[in-house]
Amino acid sequence: MTKTRPPRFQRKNHGTSHSYTLDGQLVPGVTTICGVLDKPALVTWAARETAAYADDNWARLSEMRSADRIAALEKARFQTNRKATTKGSRIHAMAEQLAHGREVSVPAEIRPQVEAVARFLDQWEWETVVTESPVANSAYRYAGTADAVLHNDRFGNVLLDWKTGKGIYDEVALQLSAYKHCDLRLEEQTTIGPRGGKKTQWVEADMPQIDQCMVAHVHEESIELHPVVTDDSVFTMFLYELELLEGWVKRTSWRYRSDDSFSPTIGDPIWPETGDPE
Template sequence: MRSLTGSGLPKPAQPRWAAREAARYVVDNWRVLAPRVASGEAESVFDEVRNAPFQQRTPAAGRGMDIHRLAVALLFHGDDDQIPEELYAYVVACADFLDDWGVRPLLAEVHVGSRTHRYAGTLGMVARLSNQEMALVTYETGSDVWPESALRAAAYRYSDFYVNDAGAEIPMSTLGISAAYGVHIRADGYAVHPLEAGEETFQRFLDVSAVARSARTLADLVHAPVLPDHWSNHAANPPERFSGEEGPWEL
């Protein structure tokens, strides 16, 4: 599912972000990089700078459910022995969220799918909150909660089924989900963002998915070069201007 939203949704800010982070990396490290360029390592330095934006991630990036599991152990069992030092502040923030919002998890990290629309994914959590909402919760541990989170939440919500512990497919509609939240977990706390995850957002997810799937075959729209039909008799002996030092033109 992430591949669909990732490929089908324009990200106009991403090139600017990547350029900014690459420039920052050069400014911060020029004393080390400049001698390497002068000594003939220009290509290596180029690759390092080009990839720098994607290496500057927080320790928690992409580990939302790991943090959730550790937070549950900390909140309900007082167990902090298994928490890596670099994640401790994030786990505490997550535990605060669970406690403050009275989160009672019903499902966590379950596979969902839609045969109708041909997609599948793994949702983060469905939980009952203290206000009695049955909510779909997605953790975000990067720089913010982005629109893709709402698209994915709608896709999870309107999936045909989820797979329970016994391997059975259970209709998603039986869960009675009425709300969705993106929870931004940071080292200094958390922020809960309500997500629009209704039918209109689901249709937008389907639109984005259609673009992503279409993009995979765009290269098929351009065919190999051809010659005019009346040149077919030159197939064995192409016209002179299509021969040369590079050899005959491939027909």
């Protein structure tokens, strides 16, 4: 019996997170790479959310010990972000099911958005090519998971990203450009055993041709379709981000302290009575 060779590119799930390996080595994800960009708007958002939480919970906070009050305020913005992230993940999951023509049972709190997704798929006459597909670039050694590739006669194959937040930002061009330039892809394959048991595994598959990149911005009861520029100049900017991550962030960030590349540039303090640093 011939054994199937495992794919050189793999995605591994770790609870609510995941990682990617290529030829047995960890490679960074597109989201992590794009995270090296400065996002000053997040500072304003964090301050606003913390202030709003304090205003809404003033009486309760005033009765707490100082240390507990400070801890509660530090965590406030994460609670808001967690709610938005959870809602977005649920809408993403529903969109994937609808894209494959499956029936879904929709909770009331996200029904308007899911119904908007269903109308969007019908009105644009989208046909599904792939969804939630792990992809990798074997030359530059990075990976990620693309939301969907959809097809219609007007646009051809569209690499589509669902966005459920209040706005969409230019950074999505870097993300989609990275996915578009990948040359490896995985898809889930389910086999049925002799006793009816199911086994699901990732197998390598061909990369579909990408004709255009777009964002579907999900509002309360509608969806806006935005074309996204992902030309060579955008991809070059993404590669600069990758270089910055590998060459500087991994060298100096405490997060990567166990990585071979970790080598901080600031030495221990020296004093007149101590010897010269080695």
